Amino acid sequence: MNTVTRPRILVVGAGFAGVGCVRRLERKLAPDEADVTLVTPFSYQLYLPLLPQVASGVLTPQSVAVSLRRSKRYRTRIIPGGAIGVDLKSKVCVIRTITDQIINERYDYIVLAPGSITRTFDIPGLTEHAFGMKTLAEAAYIRDHVISQLDLADASDDPAERASRLQFVVVGGGYAGTETAACLQKLTHAAVKRYPRIDPGLIKWHLIDIAPKLMPELGDKLGRSAQEILARRGIDVSLGVSIEKAGPEEVTFTDGRVVPTRTLIWTAGVVASPLISTLGAETVRGRLAVNAEMTLPGQDGVFALGDAAAVPDEAKGEEGAICPPTAQHAMRQGTHVADNVVATLRNQPLTPYVHKDLGLVVDLGGKDAVSKPLGVELHGLPAQFAARGYHWWALRTNVAKVRVATNWTLNAVAGDDFVRTGFQARKAARLKDFEFTDAYMTPEQVRTHVEGAEHKEA
Incomplete structure (x- = not known):
């Protein structure tokens, strides 16, 4: 087959699902069988579950950013940019490149794995004053910010300013929020020993959630255990x-409390990428409605998976159950959808995605952890070994595994590092500055744009 007639496979997103799909396609397809293209703003796969450890300085940022260009074996073409619209009728994906050029990428088969963004609500001041924990830049920025609060409190003689700089609020009692609060509290607890002018008793971490339980997926026993660990640390x-509302120097809780703080970290869940709304297709709680084979009903050659798709959870055996937006599902869906794309190319039957959840691991920093691998409840060091062992195993390359293991060992032996890198030297950045949610088109804009391009070509 020549390059003109080779099918074009376009994969959107370089998360667990997208990269897993691309690498599987490269292994299973002959070079002349199809052209594979990947659209991603950054040429690395981010290992999201370890971001709290980046924020706390246990891991360096590059440890959890696995390069997609490192190996010479891979033949996928990478387009540096973000997909901002998809026209299913014309089979065109509209992409904004990193140079702000708008291009149309045609495809025969598209795999939608754009992931998710931070879920926010209409709370006054939230997007202007809160930090997120969804990107590598946010994690690195938060670390700088937290250390800078200690520096600024140490330099200040105003008791009110000190109080606001030494209180920290994390919203979200899921894994991301709990691990973020735990890891950053450990950082500030260690760092304050190097600030003789600061009373350690002034440092206060708050973890809040609208839910009645902390990490309910862990079960009552482990959830309580995690809460007790945090309480012992003073969280x-x-x-x-x-x-209720957020300001530059204070946050108001819905129970009426007003907490003076310059640090509000928002981790209250995620929603599917806004790209999904550009398709004009059916959704389930904002995620694209697909079948068990991860294809979009009524559309030829459209696959969707990961956080952006409502993939039926066949292993649960419950009507209407969909897979949770977790890394273990995304990784397995990536390889499975690649198999289904290959099957489609070769006119073979597609198979449904079935995966039984392997359990949950929560790293609370140091020797503290709670884990539930394969339904077995673990605490303390055994839970920590399970948590870090799972994360280490799930890292995609040996280079990443060595970097992470080295960072963990160095942190265990030498302790925390309190260097501020200077990311904040120019201007403050908050939730609204990192995820570019206003970059996407509406379905009507996509259709108009594609039709205009087709008219010019004609």
Whole structure:
């Protein structure tokens, strides 16, 4: 087959699902069988579950950013940019490149794995004053910010300013929020020993969530255990509480409390990428409605998976159950959807995705952890070994595994590092500055744009 007639496979997103799909396609397809293209703003796969450890300085940023260009074996073409619209009728994906050029990429088969963005609500001041924990830049920025609060509090003689700089609020009692609060509290607890002018008792961490339980997926016993660990460290956990409004120097809780703070970290869940809304297709709680084979009903050559798709959870055996947006599902869906794309190319039957959840691991920093691998409840060091062992195994390359293992060992032997890198030297950045949610087109804009391009070509 020549390059003109080779099928074009376009994969959108370089998360667990997208990269897993691309690498599987490269292994299973002959070079002349199809052209594979990957659209991603950054040429690395981010290992999201370890971001709290980047924020706390246990891991360096490059440890969890696995390069997609490192190996010479891979033949996928990478387009540096973000997909901002998809026209299913014309089989065109509209892409904004990193140079701000708008291009149309035609495809025969498209795999939609754009992931998710931070879920926000219409809370006054939230997007202007809160930080997220969804990108590598945010994690690195938060680390700088937290250390800078200690520096600024140490330099200040104003008691009110000190109080606001030494209180920290994390919203979200899921894994991301709990691990973020735990890891950063450990960082500030260690760092304050190097600031003789700061009273350690002034440092206060708050973890709040509107849900009645902390990490309910772990079960009551482990959830309580995690809460007790946080309480012993002095973290104030408030459940059934959220944010009423946020300001530059204080946050108001829904129970009426006003906490002076310059640090609000928002980790209250995720929603599918806005790209999904550009398709004009059916959704389930914002995620693209697909069948068990991860194809879009009624559309030829459209596959969707990961956080952006409502993939039926066949292993649960419950009507309407969909797979949770977790890394273990995304990784397995990536390889499975690649197999289904190959089957489509070769006129073979597609198979449904079935995966039984392997359990959950929560790293609370140091020797503290709670884990539930394969339904077995673990605490302390055994849970920590399970948590870090799973993350280490799930890293895609040996280089990443060596970097992470080295960082963990160095941190265990030498302790925390309190260097501020200077990311904040120019201007403050918050939730609204990192995820570019206003970059996407509406379905009508996509259709108009594609039709205009087709008219010019004609």
